[in-house]
Amino acid sequence: MSVLEHVPTTTKGRVGALGAVALGWLTLYWINGHLWDRLLCGLLGLDPSARLTETLHFFLYDTVKITLLLSGIIFVITVARSYMSVERTRALLGGRREGVGNVMAAGLGVVTPFCSCSAVPAFIGFVAAGVPIGVTLSFLIASPLVNEIAIGLLLTMFGFEVTLAYVAAGLSVAIVAGWVLGRLGVERWVEPFVFETRLGGELVDPAATLSFNQRLQMGAEEVVSILHKIWPYLLVGIGLGAVIHGWAPEDLFTRYAGADNPFAVLVAVLIGIPLYSNAAGILPLVVALHDKGLPMGTLLAFMMAVVALSLPEMILLRRVLRVPLLAIYVTVVATGIVAVGYLFNILLA
Template sequence: MIIFEWLNNHLLKMQWLHDLVTVLVQNILGLDVGSRLGGSIHFFIYDVIKIFILLSVLIFSISYIQSYFPPERTRQILGKYKGTSANILGALLGTVTPFCSCSSIPLFIGFTSAGLPIGVTFSFLISSPLVDLASVILLASIFNWKIAIAYVVVGLILAVIGGTIISKSNLEQHVEPFVYGNQVLDVEQEKLTKRDRIEFSKDQVLEIIKRVWMYILIGVGIGAIIHNWIPQNIISAVLGQDKWYSVLIATIVGVPMYADIFGTLPIAEALVLKGVGIGTALAFMMGVTALSLPSIIMLKKVVKTKLLITFVGIVTLGIIIIGYFFNLFSYLFL
């Protein structure tokens, strides 16, 4: 247990980096980390460096694993299963594909064109941006492993239940006809060498960093402002744990926004440090990543209104329930 705690503090939470940034802010910049300005600068530098280090290592590792599961192979694996087991597998495969909600849409089209049940593709569509391995590690680095593991479990449950409900609702006719008309060819998979997989992983790191770096900087900046400049009584008045409507507000506010989960984590961290319930912070984070407005607009191009409303309604209700669950049982996780 002592060894695990040491590894967790130094490899994930990076206590050494926290101490190093403290020295930088106090001795080189001449600022007190206990002051608003010094605390904001410390929060920003520490979180940005920590997130980029963890993100680079994790995306490289996940992409190396993902190189064994290209879209064609993923589709072939999913095609072998039916019913709830297919939904479970679709949700699990979503966790090893670090896609944002928008980039998951083309895969949704490809899977549906190939004849996979729409419920399975929706299970994948929910879990892919919501529960990936990198976000789990980052959650553990910011909060703890209990919260990270519980987040994965409830996220997968939401993906499976959401996909199952859509499957049982017989909404196939509410997918735009052109999606079914796309021709999918079974192409022989290229055999990759170890060097190819390493190059692929490096390219994925660069691609994802290019895609999310701005959201990370904005997210950490907002987190620093919340943590050091906004009085706790103001945040508590709107999103305090004693406010029954806090989860609803967090979810509704999160949906229109567009950011990667890596950009929302520092905001969630700052909110929790200000006394906001862990469930409220997670509901905001899940709303941003799973139901961003751009992804809903893109999805509207490939599905009809009834199916879109069903999908958004299921995921929104699921996020709200998850938020209240974490708030109600927060004593088990914190």
Template sequence: MTHAHRGQRHGIATRLPTTPAKLWGTLVGLGIVWAAAYWVNSWVWDLFFDNVLRMDPSSRLTGALHFFCYDVIKIGLLLSGIVFLVTILRSYMSIERTRALLGGRREGVGNVAAASLGVVTPFCSCSAVPAFIGFVAAGVPLGVTLSFLIASPLVNEVAIGLLLSLFGVKITALYVGSGLFIAITAGWLLGRMRLERWVEPFVFETRLDGQVIDATSGLTFEQRVRMGIEEVGSILRRIGPYLLVGIGIGAAIHGWAPEDLFTRYAGPGAVIGVPLAVLVGIPLYSNAAGILPLVESLHDKGMPMGTLLAFMMAVVALSLPEMILLRQVLKIQLLAIYVAVVGLSIIAVGYLFNAVLA
């Protein structure tokens, strides 16, 4: 590749300010723009659909389009920001050193720490994928990272607050305890299987000027920033189309919940109620705040609480859009094992809740 062609391909990176003060000023400015874009994202789309297009805010079409536009920007911003920061941070720390700190005998502690971090980061399942990519790329053990991926959408302060207000302390405690148990034990179990060979190789590669490099100890800060920009571009090119497809699927089914199917086949006394709830929940895409009103409605119709909580866990932790995104960084074997372990854990918890709360 010629120098001119390489400069064209990485134009943004090659136009970076060359003095430290200007470079830091540029980064701070971009950070402010990123934060402002993230903050006004929902407001802008509210204004666009309500006041510009004059669309009915209560219609399903408006809800689906708003959902798609908002989530594309939100997840795109998260993906770019997290990958950029993690790439720079991991350039200062070798994968071997990171694994030495977080792996081996401390892996169980790492699973607990990762699940706890997930509690205070209220991501939906797709929003947690960028952090997952960054953690794996930085050398954090796969099982520890999977604990975060499970816990972040499953258990957070939003879910806890809404569950408390709707169902009280007992149900909330059962949900939080079981959610953390699933995240910690499933992550630990998956980590013990040593499945790193089924992570796509590009996740572990460090690149500069389009070339894979083995060591980063001698790089300047400007080169590390260039690495971050290149990594963001590479990740967006790889998973961007699948991101759009995944969010499009979520938008298409947003607001469409099969209440009649639930009440018919997953009501009180239905043996297949829990696995059916999990299977129905996987294609849906929502966070805890979005799915809890439906859970409350189904509970009022007499649905068993264990079945409903299993449904909620499947929606927020095993959504189909998340699986589409994860498939770009995990090989099909690992993705299948992940879905099986988490799905069976959720089903077991659902049956346990139905027994305890009967």
């Protein structure tokens, strides 16, 4: 049954329904910690200072907390970004010069629907619409890297300063990397069929025809769809974070990735590149490592490498990019992320 069937058609009814949902969300978020304290230490009688209790509490609390945060963030952002379609983005960037185009592309990448599974059609569509290769790559880098979920979760977990640093760093990497790649003349390493693709007819902007109820429907469906796709990675990330939080010795991480190791950021990026996760799945691990004393710059670099250079996305991009360009793409983006990590280890020290 469609969620839309349950959305009131009047303005007063919609406001009331959304208010009830928001109140329920806030109530669940507020009682989350008290619920698991009562269950583990009260009903089950576990020692609150025991490692097992800390591990279980971290896992249960963070699972509910991050699920609630994801649901709220995804719903709100999906409704907001329903006013900005990929077609409109493509039309805005078509014919733009490099430099200004890279800045616009990176900014639009944050608010436009995009995921690794749509990397190939997005790349083909942008190039076919006349968007320069470097500008297109700025968009492809920024969209998964500085995504709304990462921003929302970082804001709630680490505060405004760290979130602003992450956004500025991610946009800088996307803009500079796209500009550098465009200046290298990498078109010769793009598969020929990409340039032979032509868009037929006028660009249609379906976002302009949606009613508000349909936008609410999109938000609800996006919550279900994303949670369905990421829940295994979410649980694995939270599980690893819980184990690290409760059991792993603190000196193990400070020894290999602490502030005293000059290669910590580089090691973090090299570890992050082959991993497959998104911001929601990797943030619980980042929180646990932060609690163990790892520098924030190192952790931001690790998260950026995971979400911007995931192995599945590289495999998909291989369909449109030849191996030399793919290797240059990874090298340039990874270099930018490493530089950002070292910079923010200094700024956030």
